[in-house]
Amino acid sequence: MTTAVPLIYCFPEFSGVAEAVADHILAAQNYALYNDYNKKVPALSATASNTSLRTGFSSSSSNTHLPRSNSHHHSASVSKSRKEKRLQEKQENRRFKIGLSGGSLIQVLEEGLLKRDDIEWNKWDVYFADERLVPFDSKDSNYGKAKRKIFDNIPAGNGRPNVFPIDISLINDPQECADQYEKTLIKGFASKDSVKLPIFDLILLGCAPDGHVASLFPNQESLRENYAWCTPIEDAPSGPQKRISLTVPVICHAHRVSFVVEGATKAPVIKTIMERPDKGLPASIINEKAAGKIAWFVDSDAVSDVDGITKKTYKFLVNTK
Template structure:
């Protein structure tokens, strides 16, 4: 019988934000190397918030094979692609515009800006992007990303999966829409748990004292059921937390020395 139970999270705590950025870059490069050697491509999903800035360790790093990256967005705000609230625009400003040559444009998968007025059609179209990338190559029930990089909000939300929302129980769709986000903008699309929990690797990134209480609840009290606590990739997937010392002050969950 195949073991599909989730593996225990691995918690890496770094003395400073700068050391976190360096460690995260090393981790991503190892995941990239393994994926490219195995499949010839590296499938990555990004979230917004502070995450793109925390990928600065990849800029000017000759080991990054940008031409092998296939980038999706774990959630996206339903706004034009050049809007200040767009996760795509944020990642371009903070990362992709700073690397040359970068990821080929056709390998960065954005929402369709012509469908912003129809949330269901917008989510369906993005799900079809995933199907083209994964189902045709891997024949899997759900996409298996090489790496999904996530942040966490003060309320424990991740992607656009918010506490108490009906999307927390979605089991079939790969991409769903939300039109009543408690955090603006209200209209978004998001990966669902089946996608997050089928990834080969999921890495949360959090820094700063403002994350102390949330991390304590998510890691030490998972029974509280905050959305981030529900991200638990099934075997053989792995879950990692990259946090700095300031964010980890209240966490009792055992730390793992960072070593690749």
């Protein structure tokens, strides 16, 4: 049995998965932007005290101290208000950084996200956990699919995310394409400081019947890549052969890593992941290495073969009223 005890949220239907995944994403968005899953705090633009509520920093002391008219106090309050302004700017510049896989996940997101009106799309930076090296208009392109199904259908006026696809001019050269995508990640995650690994707020993964996640396939060398952020795949055993993928260390370094898996065809592999981590399937490796920040969103069919797992009831975090 798996030594990591992941949270497994199970739903009888696909639509239940889609709704819960959307809530989960929204909670992660709100936490990344406001340190508050439920974003109960009032809009930032209003007052300085709102800033303190949102950031957790204590702001003005004017409610607890009588004002004193000396220059020291004046300059202190000027620098305080500068500090507040800086905090406010920092707050306003926060971004929600999410990594998406392809496959059926895109339909789940299409169904769950597009009906919500509390998504701050213009604060999203969307990267891809993996990409097939095909033209964007191919049905196999993860970016192309996400664009057609989701990004192109965001209602007007709801903002637009920053989306980071691969450099399409490099689809014949997986190594170059992976290096270039790594540069894109460095720019987005480490432009000012040097960081060992990027920290995504959330990475969403599917899981194929062979246990591959993103484009990390069983027994391939890319699964053991420990330094690069992004790895080339030259010979994927299914689907388009040339791909790029985020590496295991990058995926496991995210704040949250969530699997979204539906359908009876996945039942055998989910059994193996939960019961035989020693087989070392890519999904098992992530499940174990990122223990503590993993959640599984599955339908009943996908877990029908597994005995002895504890299914949790998903508690919706984001208040939609």
